[in-house]
Amino acid sequence: MAVSISVLLLLVVLAVVFLRSGGLKFSHALVCLLLGFFLAGTSMAPTIYEGVAVTAEVVGHLKP
Secondary structure, eight states: OHHHHHHHHHHHHHHHHHHHHHHHHHHHHHHHHHHHHHHHTTTTHHHHHHHHHHHHHHHOOOOO
16 A cells, blocks of 8 residues: 555656656646556556556665
């Protein structure tokens, strides 16, 4: 749960930065948001969630 909230927060911050810098238009951000909502309702959602969780675990075990 904490991983998904952290990833969500990171994605929101990145979207805001891209919107402010002009690299991401509002329409592009809206399309990405809608894509996320539609993906969450598909049968791929558990696989995507597990992939993100495993990636976060691997990154969490890396030592600088």
